[in-house]
Amino acid sequence: MPDRPTGSAEPGNVLAVTGLSRAFGAVRAVDDVSFTLSAGGSLGIVGESGSGKTTTARIVVGLEQADTGEVTVRGRPRHGRARGRAERLARAREIQMVFQDPYLSLDPRITVEAALRETLRLHFPHLDHARRIAELLDQVGLGTRAADALPRHLSGGQRQRVAIARALAVEPAVMVLDEAVAALDVSVQAQVLNLLADIRADTGIGYLFITHDLGVVRSVTDEVVVMRHGRIVEAGPTAEVLAAPDHPYTRLLLESVPRPGWDPDRIAAARRALAAG
Amino acid sequence: MSATALTRRPGFGRLAAARAPLHLISLAVVALVVAAALLAPWLAPYDPNQVDLGAALAGPSADHLLGVDAAGRDTLARLLLGARTSLLGPLGVVAFSTLAGIAVGVVAGWRGGWLDSALSRSTELVFAFPGMLLAVLIVAVSGEGLLAPVIALAVAYLPYVSRLTRSLVLAERERPYVAAHRVQGHSALQICLRHVVPNIAPVVLAQSAVNFGYALMDLAGLSFLGLGVPALTPDWGRMVFDGQTAIQHGYPLSAILPCLAIVLTVVAFNVVGERWADQVARRDPR
Numbered sequence: 001m002p003d004r005p006t007g008s009a010e011p012g013n014v015l016a017v018t019g020l021s022r023a024f025g026a027v028r029a030v031d032d033v034s035f036t037l038s039a040g041g042s043l044g045i046v047g048e049s050g051s052g053k054t055t056t057a058r059i060v061v062g063l064e065q066a067d068t069g070e071v072t073v074r075g076r077p078r079h080g081r082a083r084g085r086a087e088r089l090a091r092a093r094e095i096q097m098v099f100q101d102p103y104l105s106l107d108p109r110i111t112v113e114a115a116l117r118e119t120l121r122l123h124f125p126h127l128d129h130a131r132r133i134a135e136l137l138d139q140v141g142l143g144t145r146a147a148d149a150l151p152r153h154l155s156g157g158q159r160q161r162v163a164i165a166r167a168l169a170v171e172p173a174v175m176v177l178d179e180a181v182a183a184l185d186v187s188v189q190a191q192v193l194n195l196l197a198d199i200r201a202d203t204g205i206g207y208l209f210i211t212h213d214l215g216v217v218r219s220v221t222d223e224v225v226v227m228r229h230g231r232i233v234e235a236g237p238t239a240e241v242l243a244a245p246d247h248p249y250t251r252l253l254l255e256s257v258p259r260p261g262w263d264p265d266r267i268a269a270a271r272r273a274l275a276a277g
Numbered sequence: 278m279s280a281t282a283l284t285r286r287p288g289f290g291r292l293a294a295a296r297a298p299l300h301l302i303s304l305a306v307v308a309l310v311v312a313a314a315l316l317a318p319w320l321a322p323y324d325p326n327q328v329d330l331g332a333a334l335a336g337p338s339a340d341h342l343l344g345v346d347a348a349g350r351d352t353l354a355r356l357l358l359g360a361r362t363s364l365l366g367p368l369g370v371v372a373f374s375t376l377a378g379i380a381v382g383v384v385a386g387w388r389g390g391w392l393d394s395a396l397s398r399s400t401e402l403v404f405a406f407p408g409m410l411l412a413v414l415i416v417a418v419s420g421e422g423l424l425a426p427v428i429a430l431a432v433a434y435l436p437y438v439s440r441l442t443r444s445l446v447l448a449e450r451e452r453p454y455v456a457a458h459r460v461q462g463h464s465a466l467q468i469c470l471r472h473v474v475p476n477i478a479p480v481v482l483a484q485s486a487v488n489f490g491y492a493l494m495d496l497a498g499l500s501f502l503g504l505g506v507p508a509l510t511p512d513w514g515r516m517v518f519d520g521q522t523a524i525q526h527g528y529p530l531s532a533i534l535p536c537l538a539i540v541l542t543v544v545a546f547n548v549v550g551e552r553w554a555d556q557v558a559r560r561d562p563r
Contacts, residue, residue, distance in 0.1 A: 051507065061460050092462030105453040107472050118471070119461055163457070170461060 014039040014206045015060070015095075015174050019268065020069035022055055029055040030066070031230035038175065044221035044238060048212055052230035057178045057210045063095045063149040073218040074173055087170055089123060100179035102159035106151040112137070112162050119169045136165040141204075157188035158164045158214035161195070168199065181216060192218055214257055218242055231242045250275055283484050283554050285439045286491065289547055300552045306545035310538075314360040322353040325511040336530065346516070346531035347523045356534060359511040363539070366427050367492035367504075373431035374438050375485045381435065382442025383469055387450060391496040397443065400436040408433030409495055412413040414506045426505040430495055434488050441484050486550030490543040497539050513539050 015037040022030040029053045037043045046054045058064040060071055060136040062078065071078050082088040099105035106115060116133045124132070131160060134144055138159040151159055160180065167175055177196070181189040199222055211223050217224050217238060224242075225235040226249065234247040245251045252274060256267050313320065322342070333349040343352040385396040412429035418561060419425040449455065450473065458468045497514030500506040508516050513535040520532025 063456055063459065088462045088464065092460065096461075097457070097460045099453045099457060101453060105457045107454045107458075107476070109475055110472075118463075122462060166457070166461070 004087050012038050014041075014074055015208065016070075016072040017056075018070050018072075019058060020056065020066050020071070022059060022064065022066050023137060028230045030059065033227070033230070033232055035225050035232070035235065037206045037208060039173075040200065040206055041069070041223065042200060042207040042209060042221045044204055044209040044211060044224040045105060046211060046214065046217055046219040046224055046228060048231075048253070049229040053210045053227050054178060055230075056227070057097070057208065060208065061095050061176050062091060063097075091122065092170050093172055095170035095174045095176060097176040097178060098163050098167050098180040100259035101183050102156055102163050103151075103183070104247050106166075108151055110150075110153075111147070112142075112149055112151075112165075115162065115166055119166055123170050132169070135171055138165050139199065141191075142167045155188075156184050157192060160184060160192055164192075164196070164199070166178075168203070168205075172205060174208060176208045176210065178210045179212070180209075182211065182213065184205065189216075196220060197265075214253060216240065223271070225255070282479075283487055283551070285487060285551075293541050300548055303545040303548035303552075306541050307549055309442040310360055310364065310542050314364045317361055320434065321351075321352045321357045322544055323351040325350060325354045325358045326509055327351070327354075327547050330477070336528075340480065343534055344528075344530045347526075347528075348519070350514075350558065352531050352534055355511040355516055356513070356538060359513045359516060359535065360538070361540075362423065362506060362512040363493060363497065363514070366423055366496040367489050369423075369427040370430045370434060370492040370496070371485045371489045373428070374434035374488065375481065377431070378435045378438025379442050380410070381480060383446050383474065384440040386443040386446030387469060387473075388475075393443075395488070396439070400439050401556060403432060404507055409498065412495070413502075413504060416499070421505070421507050423505055426496060426499050430492055434492060438481060438484060442481055445480060446473060449473050449477055452539065456487060480554060483550050483554035483557060486553060487547055488550075489548035490550070493546070494539065494543050 002209045017036070018034045020026065020030055020033040029057070033056055035043060035045075045056060047053045049159045050155045055064060060065045062082065063078065070277070076094070078091060078094075083089050110118070113133055116136060117129050119133055120127060120129045133147065135203070137144060137147060142158060142161050142165070145153065146158060146162070160183075163180075178222065180196075180265050181192050184192060193216065196207070197233065201204065207220070210218065211217060223236065225232050226241070226247065228249045233252045234241060236244065241250065245254060248270075252267065255270070316365040328349045329345065329348040331349075332341065332345045333347055335345045337344050341351050341353070343356065346352055346355070354420050362421075381396055381400065385393040408430055411433050412426045415425045415429040431436050455468060455473065458472060459465075463471075495515070496505065500512045500514035501518045503515075503518060508515075516535035517539075520529075520535070523529070
């Protein structure tokens with residue numbers, strides 16, 4: 001069994017999720033999921049597609065509603081949909097999200113600068129926007145020349161940097177990264193992961209990393225939970241879980257990563273055995 | 278997705294495949310007609326209602342470049358000033374049906390649920406009434422004047438715009454950038470107005486350009502029947518009506534010219550609108 005959550009009231013936890021469940025018809029996409037994220041920490045949620053990790057992320061940021069369970073950010077529980085402007089803005093400053101596909105998560109008609117300005121105007125109407133935009137672009141490693149570009153003039157990596165800058169502009173406590181590097185080339189992936197590590201060290205924003213890629217988990221998370229069929233099957237510090245996995249599914253995930261001497265037939269057999277058992 | 282295709286009338290489909298020269302000619306015709314309408318008071322050689330009975334039914338001459346109608350009025354002057362009424366009417370139809378259609382379509386597509394059902398069913402109800410009949414009915418009740426038929430046709434054209442908008446909004450709201458803006462704390466209204474509507478606008482406006490041609494034809498038909506436009510106002514449909522008797526006397530020019538003007542303008546708006554929609558569809562949005 002996974003470790004039970006330590007409760008939202010405990011200091012040091014920026015995000016606490018308790019007993020989250022969500023069913024779509026007969027399918028229990030998320031089933032009694034609980035975890036906590038310590039302030040400035042980085043938690044990975046790993047699983048294959050269909051394991052419920054993306055639904056969990058969407059519930060945490062408020063794009064979906066849970067059937068039961070609670071999400072608490074900085075000790076403040078979120079119930080239902082946000083009502084009113086103040087509540088909406090407060091929630092946005094608690095949690096921001098970077099989406100999987102940087103080709104689709106930016107409005108194709110809007111320049112980088114206009115996108116950042118729109119966010120700043122909403123959250124910090126009295127700030128010097130031009131200076132802050134330059135700061136944000138610098139923080140994500142984009143030159144000021146990118147400011148006037150439309151998303152279609154940027155590469156995938158650059159677009160994902162813009163999406164990160166847009167999330168940072170709100171100055172959130174937690175950032176949810178939903179497969180945020182999955183759509184990028186391997187070399188660009190490494191750059192963006194390094195960037196994210198630097199940003200965490202500088203700002204102390206907590207990361208919730210949703211991914212199917214164990215390499216990503218290894219390089220950027222302190223702790224990890226493994227999800228299968230909507231349930232958490234294993235949780236713990238990343239290094240321990242990856243070095244000595246308890247659950248057969250975690251072992252299977254680890255063995256499924258292609259490497260020299262890798263035997264797909266054996267993995268398939270193990271997968272069938274796990275599904276049967 | 279058939280729902281996002283533009284709605285066109287039977288027979289106009291072939292225009293959709295228009296090649297480049299036809300498109301350029303159509304653009305020129307549209308520009309010419311609009312310029313004529315704007316500059317009519319300065320271009321017209323005579324007052325459109327100035328009667329010169331001595332020259333009635335005269336052919337083209339140096340005095341009257343396009344001849345004179347049965348009542349002795351200069352055809353060129355009436356064509357030029359007629360362009361104003363003939364374009365102003367459809368413009369009103371298109372402006373109202375586009376604005377209201379976008380509003381209805383966005384609300385239906387964005388909110389969904391019972392509101393969507395109510396709005397979609399009630400706009401489909403409008404489809405059941407032929408637009409012309411609705412216009413005839415309203416004009417019969419309200420009497421002369423351009424406003425009544427324009428409003429009637431605007432209501433009749435609204436479902437074309439709202440149905441297209443709704444289907445576009447349904448596709449657009451599922452795109453991640455909408456979710457991203459929601460997470461950023463923007464209100465639904467702000468996301469719709471600043472992001473969703475501008476992103477779907479080109480397709481909707483292309484439909485409206487096509488609708489412009491149809492509305493022009495319908496309004497010309499109404500004024501040919503003597504409905505809507507007051508008797509002395511120069512208008513192309515009305516000119517065709519006035520020219521009927523002249524045709525029987527062997528002087529077809531004063532009826533055929535406004536006919537030509539109507540056909541050319543309708544076809545030109547159709548080709549331009551279709552071409553515009555094609556370009557929008559082909560353009561890579563990323």
